[in-house]
Amino acid sequence: MVLGxxxxxxxxxxxxxxxxxxTQESRFLYPGKHWTFADLFGDGGSFVESNCSGSKDGxxxxxxxxxxxxxxxxxxxxxxxxxxxxxxxxxxxxxxxxALCYINxxxxxxxxxxxxxxxxxxxxxxxxxxxxxxNFMNVIFAAQKQSILIDACVLDSDSxxxxxxxxxxxGIYLKVLHMPSLLQYLLWVFLPxxxxxxxxxxxxxxxxxxxxxxxxxxxLIEIGxxxxxxxxxxxxxxxxxxxxxxxxxxxxxxxxxxxxxxxxLAV
Ligand SMILES: [Zn+2]
Ligand SMILES: [Zn+2]
Numbered sequence: 293m294v295l296g297x298x299x300x301x302x303x304x305x306x307x308x309x310x311x312x313x314x315t316q317e318s319r320f321l322y323p324g325k326h327w328t329f330a331d332l333f334g335d336g337g338s339f340v341e342s343n344c345s346g347s348k349d350g351x352x353x354x355x356x357x358x359x360x361x362x363x364x365x366x367x368x369x370x371x372x373x374x375x376x377x378x379x380x381x382x383x384x385x386x387x388x389x390x391a392l393c394y395i396n397x398x399x400x401x402x403x404x405x406x407x408x409x410x411x412x413x414x415x416x417x418x419x420x421x422x423x424x425x426x427n428f429m430n431v432i433f434a435a436q437k438q439s440i441l442i443d444a445c446v447l448d449s450d451s452x453x454x455x456x457x458x459x460x461x462x463g464i465y466l467k468v469l470h471m472p473s474l475l476q477y478l479l480w481v482f483l484p485x486x487x488x489x490x491x492x493x494x495x496x497x498x499x500x501x502x503x504x505x506x507x508x509x510x511x512l513i514e515i516g517x518x519x520x521x522x523x524x525x526x527x528x529x530x531x532x533x534x535x536x537x538x539x540x541x542x543x544x545x546x547x548x549x550x551x552x553x554x555x556x557l558a559v
Contacts, residue, residue, distance in 0.1 A: 293358075293359050293362060294475055294478075294479075295413075295475070295478045295479065295482065295483060296308050296310060296322075296358065296362075297355045297358070297359070298479060298483055299483060300354070300355065300358075302483070307398065307408075308322065308358070309322060309323060309391070309394050310322045310362055311387045311390055311391055311394075312365070312366060312369055312387075313382040313383055313384050313386070313387035313418075314369060314373055314382055314383070315373065315375065315376075315379060315380070315381065315382055315383070316373055316383070317369065317373065317383065318382075318383045318384075318386045318387035318390055319365065319369055320365075320390070320394075321361065321362045321365040321366060321369075322358050322361050322362050322365070323361075324361055324365060380417075380418040380419050381418060381419055381420075381421035381423070381424075382418045382421070383424075384414070384416070384418075384421065384424065384428065384453075385421075385424040385427035385428040385430075385431055386427070388412065388414070388428070388431045388432075388435070388442075389427075389431050391412050392412075392431065392434055392435060392438070392440065395408075395410040395412075395438070395440060396438075398410075409485065409486070410438075410440045410441075411440060411441035411442070411443060411463065411485070411486070412435070412440060412441070412442045412443070412463075413442075413443045413444075413445065413482050414442065414443065414444045414445070414454060414457075415445045415447065415478075416444060416445070416446050416447065416448070416451060416454065417447040417448050418448070419448075419449065420449075420451045420452060420453050420454075422505040422510035422511070422512065423510055424453075425453070425504070425505040425507075425510065426507070428453050428457075429453075429456075432456065432457045432460055432461065433460070435457075435461050436460050436461050440461065441461050441462055441463040441486060442454075442457045442458055442460075442461040442463045443458060443463040443464050443465070443466075443481075443482050444457065444458050444463065444464075444465045444466070445466055445468060445477065445478065445481075445482060446465070446466065446467045446468065447468055447471070447474070450467055450501075452501035452502075452503060452512065455498065455500045455501055456500060456501075456502060459500045462486070464481055464482065464489075464494065464495075465497075465498055465500075466481055466482075466495055467498075481494055481495065504516070504525050505525070506525050506526050506527040507524045507525055507526060507534065507535060508526050508527060508528065508530075508534065509527060511527060513525070513527050517529050517530075519533040519535065519536060519538060520538075521533065521536050521538045522535050522536040522538070524536070
């Protein structure tokens with residue numbers, strides 16, 4: 293929330309959206325269902341005015357409203373989701389897709405067809421999900437095409453998928469080693485926009501794990517087979533691509549066949 297508030301403080305035209313990515317659901321924490329376009333773009337929105345509790349003590353009303361909304365939605369999400377087992381994989385690919393859709397919607401609705409510079413920061417404390425590999429990469433390439441930066445702040449184990457996402461879109465990947473300094477990392481590394489970053493001394497780029505997950509077992513592999521039609525990746529050779537069902541002719545050397553025929557004729 294401090295990062296979000298700071299982002300809004302940096303420039304009057306800055307906008308914010310927060311999406312929670314849980315194990316069974318990805319949900320907009322802010323703006324929620326009750327927000328209208330007028331609320332978000334400061335045209336004296338009715339929702340902000342009727343819901344602001346902090347207006348009398350000189351606080352910036354929007355921040356209070358946003359913080360309250362995020363707190364409430366997160367409480368609601370955590371209490372309504374029942375966790376099964378130790379699984380921590382979240383619906384990250386879906387959340388990123390939602391973020392892209394939101395950015396697309398905002399850029400269409402904004403006045404005067406101004407171009408908006410958008411970026412997505414992923415704060416991740418869950419395991420990577422190789423099951424989402426294909427969806428994830430599709431989202432990343434869509435973001436790259438729209439020139440949307442993806443930054444990643446990883447709190448737990450390293451994420452190969454996010455490393456690739458940041459590398460492809462030009463964002464920063466950072467693993468937080470010292471958790472009490474989280475806010476400092478967020479404000480120092482992720483708050484500045486792309487132009488300001490070039491003037492800062494930021495952590496050096498990391499080595500990117502570019503292994504891909506095979507579509508058959510979702511294992512990360514360095515060398516594998518790629519379908520020449522749909523570019524699916526497999527760790528073992530299979531004569532029929534399981535994704536696009538192309539049948540590959542197994543390469544029995546044609547010379548051998550010819551020789552056999554000749555032999556038969558000779559007999
Ligand atoms: Zn496999
Ligand atoms: Zn294929």
